[in-house]
Amino acid sequence: MKWEAFHHPDFSLPVVRRKVGGELVTLLDQTAGMLLSAGACDFYGHCYPTDKAFRTSIARLQAKGLVVKPHTDGTLPELRLTPEGESMVPDYFNPERRWNKAWNHWWYVLMFDVPEKERSYRDKLRGFLKRLHFGCLQKSVWITPRDIRPEYDDLDHAANVESVAHLFEARTVLGHGNESVVREAWDFDALREHQAQYNACAEKNLSRLAQGNHQPAELAQLMRMDNLAYSQAMANDPLLPNELLPGDYLGKEAHAHHRALLRQVIERS
Known part of the structure; x- marks a missing residue:
């Protein structure tokens, strides 16, 4: 299956691509509770070019205290984030905490x-x-x-x-209402453009995902592609409190698409 790729000239994929270990941290955080631990290790392995690269990444993270991989009775190990690992996940992967936080004005x-x-x-x-x-x-x-x-x-x-x-x-910035301050300080026009393009890309991939069966490697490729695409679309999002968000803000739609795609990938794994 050829998935829809996200591309925008404002972003360079090599720049936004996370190092292997950092990418695994975000994948673990987002899919915790979606995957049974017995299958998690095998599925994540498809995200890496070789088994050695995957195991090396896990060992490096474990040494830093970011990932716990307890040994069990011979079954595949559980993977989960420590609190230190969770603190390294970018805010835009859990944006509700920022959107829903009350503003003190x-x-x-x-x-x-x-x-x-x-x-x-x-x-x-x-x-x-x-x-x-x-x-x-x-x-x-x-x-x-x-x-x-x-x-x-x-x-x-x-x-x-x-x-x-x-x-x-x-309390105020003289000459500006709150909406004017938001528009002046953050480039929401560019942000909307990026997020609209991501939403269109995600919708195409959700449609393709619904068509037929897909191999684990294909699903892992889609999850990685979408993880990077979503990161590009949200990287410059200030995640303002709800009452300050512009009326044409698309960040919530982008997050909903990202979560929906993750859920469907997991259901098909």
Whole structure:
């Protein structure tokens, strides 16, 4: 079966493709409870080019405490994530926790001025803010509806961030309503384009999946392809609280497609 491939010029697949171990972490997290443990190890093995690559990945993760693989009475081992492993799974694989979190109606605004000679510090700070789903109002003005005071305190103690930055709480951003702030800080037009393309791709694969029987290797290939496609579509999604999401937001539809495809792959395994 030739599955529908997701491609968008904004993304480079080699860049977004996870390392083998990291990809296994997300697959384990998403399919926990869907697969019987006795068959899980065998099914996941089809996601890798060789059995050795799969076993090496498992050993590497186990050594880091990310995956538990207890030995049993000779049956295939159970695979599951430790709490440390779960903490490494990107938020967009469990987005309901972010969407459904109540907003306290405060904006947290971080302003910083890092000297040009400290460009590396500035770039790493921006990268960290992006990982926290901050939106950028201007180059050095970043905003989020999430209370990030604990992270800011950690930054101050570990990286002396208060020497170059200030964190403000604000009820409003003058001249902007909440919807305007959201549109200004995050590129929801581009995000909608990516997610619409993913939704179309997922719908075609769901249709093809419903047609006939598929070999385990084909199902594993589809699960990996969709995992990567969904990651591309959601990578820049700030996962804002429900009341701040634009009316034309497609992230929830993308997540529903992704989960539906996973369920159907598992049912056919």
